[in-house]
Amino acid sequence: MSSASERGVTPAGETLGAVTITRQGRPVRLALLDDHEVLLDSLSSWINANAPDFDLVVSANTWLKLVHSDQFPTDLVFVDFQLKEPVSIEARVRTCRAAGAKVIVLTSLDTREARERALDSGASAFLSKSLPMNEVMDVARSIMGVERGASLQKDWRPLPSGATNPTRPKLSQGEVEALKLYVSGHTTTEVATQMNVQYETAKTYLRRVREKYAKANRPASKKAELVRRAAEDGYLQ
Numbered sequence: 001m002s003s004a005s006e007r008g009v010t011p012a013g014e015t016l017g018a019v020t021i022t023r024q025g026r027p028v029r030l031a032l033l034d035d036h037e038v039l040l041d042s043l044s045s046w047i048n049a050n051a052p053d054f055d056l057v058v059s060a061n062t063w064l065k066l067v068h069s070d071q072f073p074t075d076l077v078f079v080d081f082q083l084k085e086p087v088s089i090e091a092r093v094r095t096c097r098a099a100g101a102k103v104i105v106l107t108s109l110d111t112r113e114a115r116e117r118a119l120d121s122g123a124s125a126f127l128s129k130s131l132p133m134n135e136v137m138d139v140a141r142s143i144m145g146v147e148r149g150a151s152l153q154k155d156w157r158p159l160p161s162g163a164t165n166p167t168r169p170k171l172s173q174g175e176v177e178a179l180k181l182y183v184s185g186h187t188t189t190e191v192a193t194q195m196n197v198q199y200e201t202a203k204t205y206l207r208r209v210r211e212k213y214a215k216a217n218r219p220a221s222k223k224a225e226l227v228r229r230a231a232e233d234g235y236l237q
Helices: 037-050 063-068 089-099 112-120 133-144 173-183 188-195 199-215 223-232
Strands: 028-033 054-060 076-080 102-107 125-128
Touching: 028 037, 028 063, 028 133, 037 054, 037 133, 054 063, 063 223, 076 089, 076 133, 089 102, 089 112, 089 173, 089 223, 102 112, 102 133, 112 125, 125 133, 173 188, 173 199, 173 223, 188 199, 199 223
Parallel strands: 028 054, 028 076, 076 102, 102 125
Antiparallel strands: none
């Protein structure tokens, strides 16, 4: 068996079999993103049958289907490296991380460049699809601090979604640019740098975005909610 470092596990996931943290008796809310539907169905079936400590709440074959889901963000997302969509692995990982989800990248393209791109963008692990699923799930348990065999209860609640026919706030060009950068994983300081404006200006843009969504009765005070609103309104590419 290859070592954890060889499989691309970051320090958060190196101590397989030595997990001491529990998740307060609830399963890990898991999402799958893979555009190979046969593989997606196979992964879903295996997890549902063999990993009761994970609650598979989203199984998506497109990026937008994932981020538009009422269940997003989840605790953890398995992301296929090679999606047939114009969304980079960096954008996908950073958006999930910005929303509060950890990411494991699964791939059949096990190259040094692919590994570095995934891990540098914030993925917790980069794993080959050829690994047995029990090994993949052990890496996931290590990353999420799950003690195998712990008593589990489904006590999570999904985040509130937008209205059925949501009103899209009218944002200025600066507010749109700040929003796109922020939900893609940049900090407010990085947003300011990317936009070549002062920190307070970037902060004001984001505050106004949140206020406009609040006035439209679409909560966006939390970062995860703001990511959801951006996805609903087409700002995530």
